Amino acid sequence: MTALRLFSAAIIPVTIVASMSGYGIENRYNVFIPYVPTPEFIVDRMLEMAEIGKDDLLLDLGSGDGRIVIAAAQRYGARGRGVEIDPKLVEESKENARKVGVDHLAEFVAQDMFVAKMADASVLSLYVLTASNLELRPRILSEMKPGSRVVSHQFSMGAWIADKQESYGDIQIYMWYVPARVAGTWRLDDGKRTYMLTIEQSYQDIGGTMKIGDRTLPLRLTKLRGAEIDFAVDLGEERPIVYRGRVSDGIMEPRPSPGAVPGWRAVRITAPVQEIK
Numbered sequence: 001m002t003a004l005r006l007f008s009a010a011i012i013p014v015t016i017v018a019s020m021s022g023y024g025i026e027n028r029y030n031v032f033i034p035y036v037p038t039p040e041f042i043v044d045r046m047l048e049m050a051e052i053g054k055d056d057l058l059l060d061l062g063s064g065d066g067r068i069v070i071a072a073a074q075r076y077g078a079r080g081r082g083v084e085i086d087p088k089l090v091e092e093s094k095e096n097a098r099k100v101g102v103d104h105l106a107e108f109v110a111q112d113m114f115v116a117k118m119a120d121a122s123v124l125s126l127y128v129l130t131a132s133n134l135e136l137r138p139r140i141l142s143e144m145k146p147g148s149r150v151v152s153h154q155f156s157m158g159a160w161i162a163d164k165q166e167s168y169g170d171i172q173i174y175m176w177y178v179p180a181r182v183a184g185t186w187r188l189d190d191g192k193r194t195y196m197l198t199i200e201q202s203y204q205d206i207g208g209t210m211k212i213g214d215r216t217l218p219l220r221l222t223k224l225r226g227a228e229i230d231f232a233v234d235l236g237e238e239r240p241i242v243y244r245g246r247v248s249d250g251i252m253e254p255r256p257s258p259g260a261v262p263g264w265r266a267v268r269i270t271a272p273v274q275e276i277k
């Protein structure tokens with residue numbers, strides 16, 4: 001039986017397994033997430049897909065024996081924190097980190113992942129069922145910084161489609177960039193004129209319009225990757241007018257980029273009643 005089948009077979013309502021596990025009983029999400037370690041070559045690919053580096057802080061929610069956090073520290077010098085509900089696995093992880101000399105980079109805590117802090121992590125790794133990913137998704141989108149990477153072994157994020165996906169037999173790896181929240185109306189000023197920009201957003205997919213004089217033009221060539229946003233408007237001239245910006249706290253400013261409009265700034269003036277989650 002493959003790890004995936006073993007995992008699937010173990011998705012049992014928590015009420016049934018609570019007495020066996022000793023951990024699930026506190027889990028209000030009604031699923032028991034068993035301990036199934038990620039194969040080492042999948043750990044390698046997860047870290048590569050997340051483009052982890054020494055400046056990252058990796059958070060592994062449901063960290064098992066600590067292998068993902070330890071690999072990130074050993075191979076990339078990245079700091080990491082594993083959050084694991086089973087205290088025996090937490091002790092084993094600490095021992096594993098100590099044995100390979102990365103205990104100064106790798107921290108392990110016995111905690112329920114659903115209440116664990118995630119705002120300081122720049123990379124989040126998961127191997128915890130789609131239902132759990134969906135429970136975590138609103139917090140990932142609101143608490144993690146735009147541009148942070150999320151990598152999941154096997155399980156998707158539902159409607160939030162992955163930015164990268166790889167398959168190895170029946171194993172899947174998904175990777176997402178946390179998108180900035182850009183939906184709403186913006187006032188864009190280029191030093192000479194002011195334009196009204198309206199952006200609609202579904203995770204990293206964006207569209208919208210820009211009002212230029214009495215014309216309302218659709219945004220073209222749109223792209224949102226983390227805090228980096230691109231869009232263009234076509235005025236019927238030889239080339240569309242291209243904006244490449246960076247978003248931070250409701251302000252959009254240009255990223256230096258050949259062929260793109262320099263010297264503009266946009267301010268978000270209204271946000272949707274409900275942000276993406």
Ligand SMILES: C[S@@+](CC[C@H](N)C(=O)[O-])C[C@H]1O[C@@H](n2cnc3c(N)ncnc32)[C@H](O)[C@@H]1O
Nearest residue numbers: 033035036037038062063064084085112113127
């Ligand atoms: C499939 S294993 C993944 C282990 C490790 N991340 C890896 O990929 O090798 C899932 C882990 O989540 C832990 N877990 C289950 N429910 C949890 C919860 N509510 N909070 C924290 N950890 C939990 C399990 O004990 C198990 O070790």
